[in-house]
Amino acid sequence: MSSDSGVYCYSAVLMGSPVQLKLFEDNQQLAGNVFRLIKQQEDIFTVNRERSQVMAINRAAGEHAVVVSRTLYEVIKLAKKVSTLPGSCFNFTIGPLVKRWKIGFQGCHVPAASELRALLRLTDPNQVILDDVAASVFLPLAGMEIDLGAIAKGYIADVVRDYLRQQGVENALINLGGNVLALGNSVQQPWKIGLKQPFAADDAALGVISVTDKSVVTSGIYERYFELDGRCYHHILDPQTGYPLDNELLSVTIICDNATDGDVWTTLMYGQGVEQGLATLDQNPGIEAVFVTRDKEIICSSQRQFSFKRLNDGYRLID
Ligand code: ADP
Numbered sequence: 371m372s373s374d375s376g377v378y379c380y381s382a383v384l385m386g387s388p389v390q391l392k393l394f395e396d397n398q399q400l401a402g403n404v405f406r407l408i409k410q411q412e413d414i415f416t417v418n419r420e421r422s423q424v425m426a427i428n429r430a431a432g433e434h435a436v437v438v439s440r441t442l443y444e445v446i447k448l449a450k451k452v453s454t455l456p457g458s459c460f461n462f463t464i465g466p467l468v469k470r471w472k473i474g475f476q477g478c479h480v481p482a483a484s485e486l487r488a489l490l491r492l493t494d495p496n497q498v499i500l501d502d503v504a505a506s507v508f509l510p511l512a513g514m515e516i517d518l519g520a521i522a523k524g525y526i527a528d529v530v531r532d533y534l535r536q537q538g539v540e541n542a543l544i545n546l547g548g549n550v551l552a553l554g555n556s557v558q559q560p561w562k563i564g565l566k567q568p569f570a571a572d573d574a575a576l577g578v579i580s581v582t583d584k585s586v587v588t589s590g591i592y593e594r595y596f597e598l599d600g601r602c603y604h605h606i607l608d609p610q611t612g613y614p615l616d617n618e619l620l621s622v623t624i625i626c627d628n629a630t631d632g633d634v635w636t637t638l639m640y641g642q643g644v645e646q647g648l649a650t651l652d653q654n655p656g657i658e659a660v661f662v663t664r665d666k667e668i669i670c671s672s673q674r675q676f677s678f679k680r681l682n683d684g685y686r687l688i689d
């Protein structure tokens with residue numbers, strides 16, 4: 371724990387990411403409860419361990435349905451809905467491809483094109499059978515695997531926000547591996563959240579996003595990637611091709627009311643790119659974005675829910 375002008379900062383490493391909690395009181399017990407809550411949730415969602423409810427669904431692929439907790443069921447239902455929207459690049463059945471590439475883990479490599487083609491047959495989200503009454507999930511083909519990596523952190527950030535509110539906390543900040551939830555304000559001013567400079571060795575910021583009571587979720591290709599023969603292979607895969615999504619984006623940040631939506635929308639915007647993404651956001655006034663491109667541009671959508679200040683002259687700001 372560290373304190374600076376009345377802000378108490380607690381940190382941990384959870385879900386493979388640094389997690390930070392900022393409070394306006396020295397309350398180690400509350401921080402401990404928050405970290406335990408995140409751990410409990412991680413134990414439900416993870417696909418990187420032997421056991422979790424999600425692993426149980428994956429293990430039973432091609433064999434039988436698995437009954438899961440109501441909350442996990444609702445997240446899976448949402449993930450299926452988003453995955454089956456026309457043109458969506460979000461696909462929660464992308465697991466077999468994620469496992470094959472191992473991006474961000476030891477043994478990452480470029481799989482053979484024929485292998486990817488074969489695995490693509492196991493990634494049709496329409497095939498997942500959900501039963502609302504039993505809260506059960508069935509993957510009908512052996513080898514199918516769900517992966518909630520593009521929504522789980524956002525969902526868990528919302529769980530933490532609800533817990534903090536229940537505990538009477540009005541102002542706080544939780545950063546769950548790039549999924550930031552700002553409750554209320556900082557000291558007499560909005561919370562200021564740094565937008566990372568892509569591929570910077572340190573924590574250099576391109577700019578600052580100021581918000582009150584919002585979630586600010588960032589997904590960048592610089593977070594998990596490997597390089598081979600001058601190409602960068604990052605961790606957000608194109609469900610059409612099986613390869614990492616290839617477009618002008620280095621990062622997308624979504625500003626909206628809740629982190630689950632923020633997490634879903636970062637992935638959706640990745641698939642659409644800047645031009646189409648801005649048009650989609652125009653139709654969805656509650657969701658706003660900051661795009662950072664390979665051409666060193668920072669492009670803000672409408673800014674009703676946040677303000678942005680650029681800190682790095684090397685990037686052009688377009689808003
Ligand atoms: P971040 O890891 O930066 O939060 P995302 O929220 O986009 O980024 O989640 C990326 C994770 O989601 C990957 O590590 C993988 O587990 C999974 N994933 C990869 N590609 C897709 C996709 N097209 N749709 C849904 N999930 C994906």
Ligand code: MG
Nearest residue numbers: 519520523633
């Ligand atoms: Mg995410």
Ligand code: MG
Nearest residue numbers: 520633636637
């Ligand atoms: Mg996401």
